Amino acid sequence: MFTTWSVRARLTAAAGVAALLLNLLIATLVTPLVYLLLADYVSEQVAATSRRVAFTVERYAADDLLKPVAPVEDIDLIQVLDNKNEVRQASPKLVGKPPLTTVRPTGEDGRVDTTTCVPAMPGCLITVGFRVAVGDEYWMSYAFAPTVPWYIDVKYIAGMVGGALVLAGVTAWISSRGLRRALEPVSAIQNELAEITSTDLGRRVPRASHRDEFDSLAQTINATLDRLEATVEQQRRFASDASHDLRSPITAMRAQVEEAMLHPDDTDWEQTSRALMASIERLQALATDLLALARLESGTPGKQDRLDLGELVATELDRRTPGKTLVRSLEPGVFVVGDRLRLARLLTNLVDNAQRHAVSRIDVSVRTEDGCAVLEVVDDGAGIEAEQREIVFRRFTRLDASRNVDAGGTGLGLPIAREIAKAHGGSLTIEDSARGARFVLRLPMA
Structure with a gap:
């Protein structure tokens, strides 16, 4: 009961x-x-x-x-x-x-x-x-x-019991009124939360008049609603951008197929196949990047191996096809704990980004700094304005300069790189440099 x-x-x-x-x-x-x-x-x-x-x-x-x-x-x-x-x-x-x-x-x-x-x-x-x-x-x-009996008198016992009951009743009444007033903020929070829906996440629960535990509860709930609103907005933006980026190659493929079907005798099937293959490769790249982001955001744990960051970077750079000049400055003995494949993907995304924007040279360095392992990728391109340095880490965000250089990019390389850094307890930022863009990865030392 x-x-x-x-x-x-x-x-x-x-x-x-x-x-x-x-x-x-x-x-x-x-x-x-x-x-x-x-x-x-x-x-x-x-x-x-x-x-x-x-x-x-x-x-x-x-x-x-x-x-x-x-x-x-x-x-x-x-x-x-x-x-x-x-x-x-x-x-x-x-x-x-x-x-x-x-x-x-x-x-x-x-x-x-x-x-x-x-x-x-x-x-x-x-x-x-x-x-x-x-x-x-x-x-x-x-x-x-x-002689005086041990119970003194029946009236005395009745008076004592009656007085105890009266005092208990008064205490219960005062407690009930006090609790009702104390729990009013909880009722207000409950009513407000019951009215909040997925389409009305801008509302917040009222704070208590006193700075007590209920006020802390209201602040925590409001902070949670802030994060929830940001997450939902991010998901909406992601869905919108993903649908746009996925629709573009599908639309191009449909147009090419329809044109070929309308004029089969005049169609250059080899050229059409190459165009379709390019669109398919773009779709495959988008699907691969979206899957990688989903795994990272779901918290799927990666391997926890002790890795020499300088050796890993050297191995991955050796596998790349010759292109713009790569200048290495790799300090040995910089050990980190992480997933080799994910860190290799991070490096590949950074170097690919630098490859698209560099004029002729890319500098890659590994060193220790303040107890952290530091990986830098610097290109000698036009660089990124300070107010746009966080924007480039948003999904499907591609600056005008990037679209002019490489129209086939997915816009997910840098967001994936940052998520990999976060999964390893590190950070990925863009810092000042004399010329070009300077990406700096910091990871905890093993």
Whole structure:
């Protein structure tokens, strides 16, 4: 049943039960103290009554023998015994009854404190007696009162339990109101989140009025919505760009096939085949790059081998066909941990990009710097403006200069290179250089 209760209901019930148990515990601990105080009070009342009766007997007993003694201070059990233990005076309730006790003091103070239990009286009685000098004899004045029960009184128990219940109820009520106000930000967040859809990701949940845990929750949710909105926007842009880039070669292929079908006798099939093959190669390149990006973004782990970055770069550069001048500056012993194929793909993408834009020379270097392995690829081309250095890492982004140099590029080489760098815990940036573009890869040292 409790599993279906709200947080507010569970906490309110817990607060009420805790308050009830605490109040009952306090009542249980306080009751013995109250008992002792009340017992002492009754004993003092009995002693005061017995002392007053002793004073009266000492002065007037000779003239008022056998006269009933009036109750004193609500103590209505009084007896006066002579030296023969005969009752000489008694309160109305004890008139005609035998002595309840004959205990006499043994000390010099003349006082007796005891408890009397006789069949004629219900329960035991607190008893205080004083020795009284009457002529040549010594009489005793006794006062009696019922002992205080351990539970003190039924009304006391009822009052304590009722008070505990009332205090527990007040605590639960205050807790419920406090929790309702405290949980209002959660309700506001819940309502706002329920209304946010994939087409309305610009909305944000309200922050709490106090800088507390709920406000931190709202900030975290808003930050998550920011990332979600950015991701969705990136996916939309990616889908739009991908559909555009995929549609272009498909459209060209369709046009070439339709033209050949309309004029089969006048068609140069060899030339048409070459054109179709170029479009197919572009589609294949796009599909390959999209698959590589999908694997990188899905977090598919690559191999974790200890690699000499300089040796890897040298091997990959040796495999390239001769083109523009490649100048190497490879420091040995620069070890990193990563996937050889992915790092080779990163290097290939950077060198291919430099190959398209360089005038005559490409510089490739490997070194250590500030505890990192650094790979640089620098070309002597026109370079990239500072405000466009991050734009080129967007998918399908190709600057005008790139389109003029190589219209067949996919626009995914540099984004793939950066994703590979991130997958290896590194970074890929474009930094200032005297001429051309300077791509700098930084990876953690092994």
